[in-house]
Amino acid sequence: MGAQDGPTLIASVQRALRLLEAVSAHENGAPAKQLARETGLPLATAYHLLRTLVHDGYVRKLYDGGFILGDKVESLYSAxxxxxxxxxxxxxxxxxxxxxxxxxxxxxxxxxxxxxxxxxxxxxxxxxxxxxxxxxxxxxxxxxxxxxxxxxxxxxxxxxxxxxxxxxxxxxxxxxxxxxxxxxxxxxxxxxxxxxxxxxxxxxxxxxxxxxxxxxxxxxxxxxxxxxxxxxxxxxxxxxxxxxxxxxxxxx
Missing domain, CATH: 3.30.450.40 (GAF domain)
Incomplete structure (x- = not known):
């Protein structure tokens, strides 16, 4: 691991958690642009993190383009x-x-x-x-x-x-x-x-x-x-x- 990998990784985790918090505030889902605005993230960064969170099951993308919490979050809560x-x-x-x-x-x-x-x-x-x-x-x-x-x-x-x-x-x-x-x-x-x-x-x-x-x-x-x-x-x-x-x- 390079000298700068640690802080960069920590920052990515922090951004992903901020996104999850923002998603959880919208029961009916929110689009990526709105989530990026609420978290203060560049739109490209928000899109990238949302795709990763969707892939891992922490976020689910709706047919209308909005994002809601995924089943993995419910599993974590239950555990x-x-x-x-x-x-x-x-x-x-x-x-x-x-x-x-x-x-x-x-x-x-x-x-x-x-x-x-x-x-x-x-x-x-x-x-x-x-x-x-x-x-x-x-x-x-x-x-x-x-x-x-x-x-x-x-x-x-x-x-x-x-x-x-x-x-x-x-x-x-x-x-x-x-x-x-x-x-x-x-x-x-x-x-x-x-x-x-x-x-x-x-x-x-x-x-x-x-x-x-x-x-x-x-x-x-x-x-x-x-x-x-x-x-x-x-x-x-x-x-x-x-x-x-x-x-x-x-x-x-």
Missing amino acids: GHAQTLLSRVRPALAALRDELAAATYLTFYEDGEIRVAEIVDGPRTPRVDLWVGFEDAGHATALGKSVLRELDEDARRDYLSRHHLPDLTPRTITSVPELLRRIESSPSASAVTDLEEYALGSVCIAVPVYCGQILGSLGVSLPVERQAQLPEIPASLLPVANRVSRSLSLTI
Whole structure:
């Protein structure tokens, strides 16, 4: 990089951001000449930057020649909003980790998939090796089974129709009827467990959480040597799940 490339690049970024701000002020779109005038940019510079922003999805050009914000900006906003929400519950997850000396996990069921939203672990509380993505292991994790148990019958049937139940360990349930029998066998139970079904040497327990209408689960993982402690954990897990649900639901 040459000596002058840095300042030139910074100036280009600043001009592009000024253009985005100007575009955002016009809900129905504004032409390049107007945007150039409002930002104080030469028309040629505005055209060049607008073409780049359109190409990258940050701006969209309308049929009448006006420019509006593109889908990429909405994606950035959504991601930033999600990060803000998670930042509000992360202290509660960290406190739960420290109280139980166990890695803590938060998942949500979005777009038909069970996805990990947050993991809070530490040197003394390592996470389970996520050697298979949770999207393909909902049947084998307490976090996934907690979500499946809370889904209505149609949503659960839809999920299971789209997901094979791979054999991850000798203890993994790979039969849909058996999986349903297990998760429905104790409807009044507050928590769901995974006893080395996802990874040998690890057990997990999880309870439901909500972000508005979005279902999720909150859980912790333990070495199998601590399996006898599982019945005691819901007493700590449930109050935190309730706080997390309230915090997420009140801020969406």
